[in-house]
Amino acid sequence: MRVLVVGAGMYVTGRGTxxxxxxxxxxxQASRQLPIERVVICATSENSRTPVLAAVDxxxxxxxxxxxxxYRLAAEALADPVADCAIVAVPDHLHRVIAEPLVSRxxxxxxxxxxxxxxxxxxxxLALQERSGVHVAVELHKRYxxxxxxxxxxxxxxxxxxxxxxxxxxxxxxxVPTRHFKAWASRTNVFQYxxxxxxxxxxFLTGFRPEKALAVGTRGILATHxxxxxxxxxxxxxWRAPGGAPFVSQLAVGWxxxxxxxxxxxxxYTLVGSAGxxxxxxxxxxxxxxxxSGAHSINPYFSEYLCDGTGRLxxxxxxxxxxxxxxxxxxxxxxxxxxxxxxxxxxxATAVVDAVNRSLAADGxxxxxxxxx
Ligand SMILES: NC(=O)c1ccc[n+]([C@@H]2O[C@H](COP(=O)([O-])OP(=O)(O)OC[C@H]3O[C@@H](n4cnc5c(N)ncnc54)[C@H](O)[C@@H]3O)[C@@H](O)[C@H]2O)c1
Numbered sequence: 001m002r003v004l005v006v007g008a009g010m011y012v013t014g015r016g017t018x019x020x021x022x023x024x025x026x027x028x029q030a031s032r033q034l035p036i037e038r039v040v041i042c043a044t045s046e047n048s049r050t051p052v053l054a055a056v057d058x059x060x061x062x063x064x065x066x067x068x069x070x071y072r073l074a075a076e077a078l079a080d081p082v083a084d085c086a087i088v089a090v091p092d093h094l095h096r097v098i099a100e101p102l103v104s105r106x107x108x109x110x111x112x113x114x115x116x117x118x119x120x121x122x123x124x125x126l127a128l129q130e131r132s133g134v135h136v137a138v139e140l141h142k143r144y145x146x147x148x149x150x151x152x153x154x155x156x157x158x159x160x161x162x163x164x165x166x167x168x169x170x171x172x173x174x175x176v177p178t179r180h181f182k183a184w185a186s187r188t189n190v191f192q193y194x195x196x197x198x199x200x201x202x203x204f205l206t207g208f209r210p211e212k213a214l215a216v217g218t219r220g221i222l223a224t225h226x227x228x229x230x231x232x233x234x235x236x237x238x239w240r241a242p243g244g245a246p247f248v249s250q251l252a253v254g255w256x257x258x259x260x261x262x263x264x265x266x267x268x269y270t271l272v273g274s275a276g277x278x279x280x281x282x283x284x285x286x287x288x289x290x291x292x293s294g295a296h297s298i299n300p301y302f303s304e305y306l307c308d309g310t311g312r313l314x315x316x317x318x319x320x321x322x323x324x325x326x327x328x329x330x331x332x333x334x335x336x337x338x339x340x341x342x343x344x345x346x347x348x349a350t351a352v353v354d355a356v357n358r359s360l361a362a363d364g365x366x367x368x369x370x371x372x373x
Contacts, residue, residue: 001034001035001036001037001084001085001327001330001331002037002038002039002040002082002083002084003027003036003038003039003040003083003084003085003086003087003327004039004040004042004077004081004083004085004086004087004102004107005023005024005027005039005040005041005042005086005087005089006042006043006074006077006078006086006087006088006089006090006098007041007043007088007089007090007112008041008042008043008048008051008052008071009021009043009089009180010180010181011023011089011112012024012041012087012089013041013051013052013055014055015048015051015055015180016179016180017180020055020058020059020062021055021303022303022319022320022323023087023089023323024041024055024056024059024069025059025062025063025303025305025315025320026303026315026319026320026323026324027039027067027323027327028059028060028063028065028067028315029063029065029314029315029316029320029324030320030323030324030327031065031067032063032065033324034324034327034328034331035331036067036327037068038068038069038070039067039068039069039070040069040070040071040072040077040083041069041070041071041072042071042072042073042074042076042077042078043071043073043074044073044074044075045073046073048071049071052069052071053069053071056069059315062305062313062315063305063313063314063315064312064313078098078101078102081102081105081107083107084107084108084330085107085108085109085110085326085327085330086099086102086107086108086109086110087109087110087112087139087323087326088102088109088110088111088112089112091181091183091184091187091188092114092116092117092184092187092188092192092193093117093184093187093188095111095112095114095115095116095121096116096121096122096124096125099111099125099136100124100125100128103125103128103129103132103134103136104128104132106132106133106134107134108134108135108136108137108326108329108330109134109135109136109137110136110137110138110139110323110326110340111136111137111138111139111343112138112139113138113139113140113196113197113200113346113349114192114193114196114349114350114353115138115343115346115347115349115350116350117188117192117353117354117357118350118354118357119347119350119351119354119370119371120354122343122346122347122350122351123347123372125343126343126344126347126372129343135329135330135336135338136342136343137326137329137338137340137341137342137343138340138341138342138343138345138346139322139323139326139340139341140197140200140201140204140322140341140346140349141302141318141319141321141322142197142198142200142201142204142318143200143201143204143318143322143341144318144321144322144325145282145301145302145318146301146318147280147282147301148201148204148205148280151205151271151278151280152204152205154276154278155205155206155271155273156207158275159275159276160271160272160273160274160275160276160277160278161273161274161275161276162241162245162273162274162275163206163208163241163247163271163272163273164247164248164272164273164274165247165248165249165250165271165272166202166247166248166249166250166269166270166271166272167249167250167251167252167269167270168195168198168202168249168250168251168252168253168267168268168269169251169252169253169266169267169268169269170194170195170197170198170251170252170253170254170265170266170267171194171232171252171253171254171255171256171257171265171266171267172190172194172254172255172257172264172265172266173255173257173258173259173261173264174221174222174225174255174256174257174258174259175259176255176264177190177222177225177227177229177255178222178225178227181193182227185222185227185229186227186228186229188229189217189229189230189233189357189360190229190230190231190232190233190253190254190255191215191217191230191233191235191251191253191353191356191357191360192353192356192357193255194253194255195233195235195251195253195353195356196349196350196352196353198251198253198269199237199249199251199348199349199352199353200341200345200346200348200349201269202237202239202249203345203348203349204341205271206239206241206247207242208239208240208241208242208247209239209240209348209371210237210238210239210348210351210352210355210369210371211238211239211240211368211369212237212238212355212366212367212368212369213235213236213237213238213352213355213356213359213366213367213369214235214236214359214364214365214366214367215233215234215235215236215356215359215360215364216233216234216359216360216363216364217230217231217232217233217234217360218230218231218232218254219231221256222255222256230360231254231255231256232252232253232254232255232256233251233253233254233356233360234250234251234252234253235250235251235253235356235359236248236249236250237249237250237251237352237356237369260294262288262294262295262296262297263283263296263297263298263299265282265283265299266283267282267283268280268281268282268283269282282299283297283299284297285297285298285299285300285301287299287300300317301317301318302317302318302319303315303317303318303319303320304316304317322340325339325340326340344372347371347372348371350371351369351370351371351372352369352371354369354370355367355368355369355370
């Protein structure tokens with residue numbers, strides 16, 4: 001299997017961090033089980049070549065793998081892509097531009113979240129995908145987190161009774177927009193970048209349809225760094241259960257946490273129903289490390305080098321699983337059992353992002369969510 005990865009940044013190679021990202025090590029780990037002959041990673045600058053190849057060496061050395069990776073400039077690699085599938089991991093506003101020609105060529109694609117910033121872009125991709133019949137998945141990895149899979153079971157088997165409401169808090173350190181995404185932070189917002197995960201998760205947990213959304217935001221801190229985007233976004237979404245009962249979710253999403261925050265991602269949610277309440281702390285997973293550099297709340301379940309039963313290093317977690325699952329679906333072709341979030345499913349969260357963005361622009365007015373059925 002030949003894999004084309006478009007984008008060579010933080011999520012692919014760990015650029016700007018001490019780590020190696022998620023997608024590259026997930027591919028190396030998957031190469032132990034799946035026939036990955038070659039990976040091409042492409043991006044816009046020649047300056048990415050050395051750090052990408054250095055990250056490949058680090059990953060192969062850590063895992064004892066020999067994943068073959070070539071770095072190419074995107075203009076060249078995308079002109080005539082020779083691959084069996086593609087992973088699109090470029091800034092949010094470029095997902096459609098990059099994915100469209102690949103889908104037109106009938107190349108199976110995994111697009112990182114958010115699928116697209118607007119519903120119109122997402123619908124255009126859906127129309128193309130349905131015409132070509134090719135598999136397009138969206139990398140909504142929270143669906144693979146066991147804590148969330150347990151929550152889904154409890155929602156669906158009635159443990160919580162009739163659901164009434166959910167609250168979500170999700171925030172990251174200021175360094176994310178000011179350092180890692182400085183080049184494009186003002187072209188996205190934190191709801192579209194982070195909030196989308198939990199909108200998709202609420203849909204995955206409940207199966208409910210979002211009906212309308214309102215949102216307000218705060219500004220000021222990122223503006224002092226020259227970044228014109230919201231510091232935080234506060235959204236209320238009204239959903240309908242089958243049968244018409246309302247369900248309300250409120251999300252407080254920000255990216256102005258201090259650099260001393262004990263985790264890059266601070267996240268938790270609560271679901272309340274007629275028969276129970278479920279609190280899911282997604283930051284404090286019970287693993288705390290304190291060194292002279294400070295205290296760290298570690299989430300070993302997302303994207304980590306762990307040891308297997310023999311002590312050998314493996315790259316694991318729900319981030320890695322979502323990449324591996326897509327590769328299995330590509331390998332199995334028409335016989336594949338699709339477990340990834342499909343493009344059509346991802347449009348539910350995209351439609352909410354679209355409505356939230358319209359509400360933010362209209363000073364917090366309710367906006368209809370026009371998710372396709
Ligand atoms: N960083 C994370 O933890 C994370 C997690 C999940 C999803 N994502 C999503 O992944 C995407 C990329 O995020 P990132 O963290 O890697 O960002 P980043 O800014 O670190 O990297 C973006 C990469 O895309 C490349 N690029 C830009 N324009 C391009 C083009 N026209 N053609 C080819 N390459 C191009 C850049 O050169 C860079 O290598 C975003 O949509 C983000 O929302 C990120």
